[in-house]
Amino acid sequence: MLIEITDPADPRLDDYIRLRDVNLRKHLESERGLFIAEGEKVIRRAIEAGYPPRSFLLAERWLSSLSDVLADHDQIPVYRVTEELAEQVTGFHVHRGALASLHRQQRHTVDDLLALDRLVVAEDIVDHTNVGAILRSAAGLGWQGALLTQRSADPLYRRSIKVSMGSVFSLPWARLEDWGGAVGMLHEHGFRTVALALANDAVDLDQARRLLQSDQQTKIAILLGTEGAGLSRRWIDQSSLVAKIPMYAGIDSLNVAAATAVACYALGPSGHDRPTSA
Numbered sequence: 680m681l682i683e684i685t686d687p688a689d690p691r692l693d694d695y696i697r698l699r700d701v702n703l704r705k706h707l708e709s710e711r712g713l714f715i716a717e718g719e720k721v722i723r724r725a726i727e728a729g730y731p732p733r734s735f736l737l738a739e740r741w742l743s744s745l746s747d748v749l750a751d752h753d754q755i756p757v758y759r760v761t762e763e764l765a766e767q768v769t770g771f772h773v774h775r776g777a778l779a780s781l782h783r784q785q786r787h788t789v790d791d792l793l794a795l796d797r798l799v800v801a802e803d804i805v806d807h808t809n810v811g812a813i814l815r816s817a818a819g820l821g822w823q824g825a826l827l828t829q830r831s832a833d834p835l836y837r838r839s840i841k842v843s844m845g846s847v848f849s850l851p852w853a854r855l856e857d858w859g860g861a862v863g864m865l866h867e868h869g870f871r872t873v874a875l876a877l878a879n880d881a882v883d884l885d886q887a888r889r890l891l892q893s894d895q896q897t898k899i900a901i902l903l904g905t906e907g908a909g910l911s912r913r914w915i916d917q918s919s920l921v922a923k924i925p926m927y928a929g930i931d932s933l934n935v936a937a938a939t940a941v942a943c944y945a946l947g948p949s950g951h952d953r954p955t956s957a
């Protein structure tokens with residue numbers, strides 16, 4: 680359903696207003712039950728994952744490349760706009776020229792995640808870029824799901840989705856209700872928990888891997904802390920192991936997203952379980 684829009688104040692574009700205003704978007708997206716996908720590849724991945732579209736906001740040049748998606752959803756409004764108008768509405772230059780508003784759905788529960796074998800667990804990671812990168816690394820390196828505390832950033836926020844390249848649609852994730860009891864709950868469900876932290880009793884990741892293998896441990900959860908302070912003392916003290924990444928050149932640690940990628944590779948599937956090519 681192609682609709683030409685020439686007025687940036689047209690209320691039909693309200694799903695797309697001020698995409699960089701995090702506080703506004705949190706309220707608006709929660710209230711309306713929506714999220715925004717940016718770029719052709721991410722839009723396709725959201726649709727393929729089964730999220731129903733509400734509308735599309737497209738510059739002329741994207742109508743043909745997304746024609747198959749639009750044909751499959753021919754009752755959904757397609758707002759054709761100039762790139763200048765899109766910038767007025769969204770508050771920034773949408774360099775990919777393609778946006779979609781989709782219905783927000785919570786696909787998985789904590790119980791679903793606890794039935795898996797390899798999880799990453801994010802404690803109060805509030806940066807959307809880091810959350811997106813963490814989920815992308817977890818998915819790409821063979822981990823099965825992610826648990827996030829209530830204060831962690833929204834995986835379905837536009838920036839998280841973009842950085843994850845749509846991994847948030849394929850990797851199961853859920854929110855933890857009880858922060859204080861989270862580590863104990865993981866232990867009750869058979870997980871060995873590995874806290875990434877710069878603690879005095881931390882072992883190198885290689886040693887952590889050997890310890891887990893010697894226990895023939897298959898259920899593993901990596902605990903990840905905030906960008907500044909790191910993991911809480913409570914989670915560190917409750918964890919099965921505390922591990923660190925050996926560092927050089929006077930650098931004490933990596934960004935949490937980079938550290939996640941290293942840990943997921945070091946503690947993830949090995950040998951014949953790893954794919955032969957990326």
